[in-house]
Amino acid sequence: xxxxxxxxxxxxxxxxxxxxxxLIAFRRDLHAHPELKYEERRTSQKxxxxxxxxxxxxxxxxxGGTGVLACIQGANGESAIALRADMDALxxxxxxxxxxxxxxxxxxxxxxxxxxxxxxxxxxRILKRMSDEGxxxxxxxxxxxxxxxxxxxxxxxxxxxxxxxxxxxPRVEEMFGLHxxxxxxxxxxxxxxxxxxxxxxxxxxxxxxxxxHAASPHxxxxxxxxxxxxxxxxxxxxSRNVDPLESMVISVTKIHAGTAYNVIPEAVEFAGTMRTLTxxxxxxGRTRFYETVVNVAAIHRCVAEIEWEPGYPVTRNxxxxxxAFFKVARNAVGEERATLYPVPCMGGEDFSYYCNEVxxxxxxxxxxxxxxxxYPMVHTPRFDFNDDSxxxxxxxxxRLALGIGRE
Numbered sequence: 001x002x003x004x005x006x007x008x009x010x011x012x013x014x015x016x017x018x019x020x021x022x023l024i025a026f027r028r029d030l031h032a033h034p035e036l037k038y039e040e041r042r043t044s045q046k047x048x049x050x051x052x053x054x055x056x057x058x059x060x061x062x063x064g065g066t067g068v069l070a071c072i073q074g075a076n077g078e079s080a081i082a083l084r085a086d087m088d089a090l091x092x093x094x095x096x097x098x099x100x101x102x103x104x105x106x107x108x109x110x111x112x113x114x115x116x117x118x119x120x121x122x123x124x125r126i127l128k129r130m131s132d133e134g135x136x137x138x139x140x141x142x143x144x145x146x147x148x149x150x151x152x153x154x155x156x157x158x159x160x161x162x163x164x165x166x167x168x169x170p171r172v173e174e175m176f177g178l179h180x181x182x183x184x185x186x187x188x189x190x191x192x193x194x195x196x197x198x199x200x201x202x203x204x205x206x207x208x209x210x211x212x213h214a215a216s217p218h219x220x221x222x223x224x225x226x227x228x229x230x231x232x233x234x235x236x237x238x239s240r241n242v243d244p245l246e247s248m249v250i251s252v253t254k255i256h257a258g259t260a261y262n263v264i265p266e267a268v269e270f271a272g273t274m275r276t277l278t279x280x281x282x283x284x285g286r287t288r289f290y291e292t293v294v295n296v297a298a299i300h301r302c303v304a305e306i307e308w309e310p311g312y313p314v315t316r317n318x319x320x321x322x323x324a325f326f327k328v329a330r331n332a333v334g335e336e337r338a339t340l341y342p343v344p345c346m347g348g349e350d351f352s353y354y355c356n357e358v359x360x361x362x363x364x365x366x367x368x369x370x371x372x373x374x375y376p377m378v379h380t381p382r383f384d385f386n387d388d389s390x391x392x393x394x395x396x397x398x399r400l401a402l403g404i405g406r407e
Contacts, residue, residue, distance in 0.1 A: 110383045147350075206305040209221035
């Protein structure tokens, strides 16, 4: 047997190099065939085929049907480390001129989930080869989940028992996930302890008034004026009710009203999102939202109907898991390329549901090729996961699973 198995760091690098051409082709195939939340049937099948070809035990049909859980048993069979990938795409029309551009009109991988899935699959295939060569120090689970983009697929994976010993493999004691990050340089990784990403709540308000002729507004109760004032008043929650050192975002992103230029409508609908980083501020924001909208409506003799949809919790990294991540990452890429992310981001992630169950760390993988050349942002029609970051993503997942550099 080769002595290379006693040098896991070197062996991981060799196996990543061996797998890279396959992984690039796999990622580009996923990119060309994007699927929306809970519709990831082809993607799920591709993952299962690749796991099966590598001899990796897995269970399908999770989280509504498309989720996949795989496991490689290690020396410690009582608990496992888990690695996670999300598989769904977005309802965006791609504008990239690529050989592997989306073949599904109006749908594209604009958030890099094709890359995340490929990285997790690559780590599974490499760790299986290392397991066959001499075993793993502990068991590793791989969660391929649907519906991160608004469908809370992570929550359903948790509810289906993927972190326990009820589905496949031992219980999970620690978990890691990643996200491509266009503002970080290629070859770097970053994270922070505590809140990394925000809680994401959504609202829809129907402001109901009294319809009338536009030439005689005094006979109406104008819901457009009421809605306009409510939208502006909501901004004061952040600017005048929240500590300037705290973080909150209230954004109204949709307004619909009216059918004619000379008719004051009966109702106006507006919708948007609230983002917060603490449970206390999340509760406070919801309370002030209701107070503001209801009272502004009353001033204008209108009635406000509010639908509040709680979204993802805060993605809160465990300090111990973050410390372990930095030890492993700095051993892999050096101090300068494994950095502390300076402030939380107000975007949201359903990796938060895993964070609420087990000590977890979500980290960011750099995409930007050059400092003077901005990389397209996620959730835009020009984004494409940078294949040059695949190798580092796979290596980081493998090193975390093996604990290379952790001690």
